[in-house]
Amino acid sequence: MIITRKVLVLTLFQGLLTECWCQKWDFPNIIFGLAGSCVEIPCVFSPQNNSGTSSTVWYLYRRKQYLEIFNSQKSSSVLSEYRDRTSLARGRKSCSLRIDPVRRDDSEEYYYPGIAEHQRTNAWSLSGMILLLNVTDDPPIPALSGKNRMVEGNSETIECSVWHTCGSSPPSLKYNKSGQTKRHFEALPRGYWREILHLRYVPTSEDDKTVIQCTATYHNGKTSQRAATLNILYAPKDVMVVLPKPKAIIEGGDVILTCFCKSNPPPLTYEWYRANSKVKLRSEDQKSLILRNVSKDTEPYSCSAINEVGRGESPPTRIPMQYAATGVQVIVLYKAGGATRLKCSFVSSKPNVTHYTWFKDGNKLIYKTGQILVLDNNEDMSGSFSCIAHNIVGSSTSSELELEAIDADNNEEGTKKMIYMTLFPVLGFICLSILVICIYCRYKAHQASSPTSTTQEVHSLKNLQCSDANYTDLVKEEVSDYYNSLKPPFPTQREPGGRNVTSDNHYENIIK
Template sequence: MRLTMESDFINTIVWILLILLPEALGQQWSFSFPQSIQALKGSCVEIPCSYTRPRTLRPPKVTWYLEGRKDYYTVFDSHDRGEALDTYRSRTKLVLNTINSCTLHISNVRSDDEGSYIPEVDNRDAYDLNGATVRITVIDTPSTINLQGPAVMMEGIPVAIRCSVEHTCGSDPPTLRWNKRQYLPRTEQQHVSEGRWEAISEITYSPTYEDDETEIQCSATYPNGQTSHKAAPLNIIYPPKNITVLIRQKEIQEEDDVTLSCFSKSKLEINGYQWFKGVEKIRLSDIDQEITVRNVSWLTEPYSCSALNSQGMGESALTLIPVQYAPKEVLIVKYEREDGGVVLKCNFSSSRPNVTQFTWLRNDVPIINQTAANITLENVKENAGEYRCIAHNKVGNSSSDEQVAIQFKGTTSIDLPAVLGSTAAVIGLVLIILIIYCCISTRKKKSHTDTIFGTIPVPSMAEAPPTKMADHVYDTLTEGKYHATTDSQSSTSPLNVSSRKSKAPREGDEDSHYYAADDKAQEEPEDINYAAIRFDQSNEASREDGRTEHTVYAILKN
């Protein structure tokens, strides 16, 4: 019995020791943190730290110190925040991300934050245990972004592109963004080493030929607002694109020969071409880049082509050859009106280029001022007849195949514009004739009967006796030159004395004057058409009997 009791006691002690041994072994003091770490200026940094301590029910007191030249300065105290330096008090905190964590977070890193830091738990610091410190180095530029993806991409085949960057602030990593906003990124963060993390963003990109030789870019934005970028060119291969049929001639008419060329956009070498005709795409035997279509017509079918490279084949759209031709299938459509009139419309099936004008003919005589597609005919007899239309364009013209007969039994119409025009023309002609006649009459009158104007002082009856009025002899002067003389003078004046007198001179009258035609009437007339012949009688007898000087006026005929 006694042996049994002792055996039970020993077993109990062993079991107690087995239970308490692991805890006893784990109660030793220890610290774990990196020896050095980088911090981005203006951003944040986290110094990873963990510890072990003897079992206790008291919460741990965690303190961090900055090693100075002569002393240690408190930068964080979990029990008394006021113990920390003013420059750290609002910028430091404890990151409790694991059990027994003593990780220190410093925000808005400054240049003077650089130095050696020492953690302490319950008045037991790491330096005292093993002389360890962690060195913070402040940097001005962030780490380089790493951009990973295939060097060559094929159109339509999705690929994964990854953007990553290392940092030292695990609780506040940088934000990663792409320039391809249409793709939803997958983000994560991985722990790289003590005090270093990696922010990761990945997209699944679908390559297109439009993106070839463009850039894909990833940017990182840090808590301080600072950004960094990394870009890489996209190398995308694809089948031929933008395939078009090029027509070399600018103006093509019927029966011309036309050269067609197949052009495409391709990064890779074109291995071959194929040509097709018509909407049904009948395959032709031609495999060259150019073909010649001979003797084209306005009914020529469309053509298309395809180009082939190592990535596939691309095909063009149907291309019509722009053959220019005169209007086709011209015909007249007749519309009856309620008032008995008729509207004729000149139709055509096709025209290239567009129709510019129309010509209407009645009984094969063109109708003036009718160039529109429609013509309206009133119910009058004059509008009856055979009608035909001609459609014109830049290339030529085409006439309607059949004439349309129009029968009207209405009243005869009066073409008011024509009547007014004719009347105006007649009036204008009459006015012109009258003007010409007046001009001719005026010129003749001036030429043959120009009047010489002068003043004839005629004595009144009181001043001179009636017998004195016959002192001067007047007669009609005919063609020729004229001369004057007196009885008392010899015939030396320009006028010769004529043997003809109207009256015999009175006795006692002096200087009786005679007028006669020049004996040399056959001589050509002088240029002077107007003359005034004045005679001065200055003798006393003439003044006494009241006679005054007189001027002779005559009509001179050329």
């Protein structure tokens, strides 16, 4: 009987030892956690026929003490400072411990798992395995990767990634540039994870030399960033011809034109063109172009900038020339009575004319600096006049204008004659117009009152035309015989002197 009891006790003890020594755990020996965030300590156990989830316990390492920070069967035995912060992470055969939130006091502490039913069945007692938790206040900084050089318009993929130790609550990633994004993650060894966000980015010249940034936001609200400067290649843009400033460009001088643009990389060569017809200057391929002896009639210039990506062209640029007044001449504005007004006229001036100088018969008129010169009497009106127009560039002189004095009486008589010559044709035209209108009105009134008489007159005219044919029947005859038969036998009288004279008494009888 005693032997039987000993055998039973030995068998039971052997079974307990076998169960204890066969239980194994796998977990890392160190892990990092972010203060205020969460941490998941990975843990798996074996053998498979033992359900660790239903009886898992985690201990805080203290010599000769078993301080529980998690107990899947009895939460009341857990230390108060861990009771609401610890739980098991999901997973098959998992004894993974989740601490949320991680406190700064949790740092530099050692932890190990075990089985709740057997206090001494734990990783430390059986295998001497423990885990060190390091807590940091600084979140990990993301990694940013992509091409160092991008070409405008060509789509590129940029990757932002960051590691963490809380797989169930990963940090969120975000770019400061627009584009299509795609998220995924990777499980790394020993409890670490990698969160990844890809950006499909189309480069533009506006983004060149700007910063692309990826921001990671963690479970505790803390953030970290990684930034990089974009290097985007593009053809020359905003090409323009630049003139020297602030120096004014004077007619007859030299000017340097510069072809300016924005490009990456800088232009390798340049092309220059004259006028709107794009006449290329073959020998000019530099950034600057020197023009000599320029004038206000100089044609506009344009340029092209060329780099390894492409080319860009500027619009034609006209040189803003400054020149003295052109086309200066003296003109008479008004000349009547006792006053004459002369004007110093010009075609163009850049900048504007500042003042004028007047001359009479080659002599300068003092205090006469305005554009209008007023001559008040006949003595002033007679002579040769000229003027000079001045601006900051130079002066231009007019040709001389000969002006004669005008007598007031002759001028008045001439004025009257001019008025008469103008007035009489106008009055004559008005009278003629009235006469034509009256005749037309009488004609219309006559037609409206006697349409029958008009018809009879027409018929009479036709009859007259028909009677003209009778004259064609006349025959020419000798009329001398008839004339002789009509002559009466007048007696003749002898005139004293021997000539016979016809008596006047016969004429008297005929008249009677």
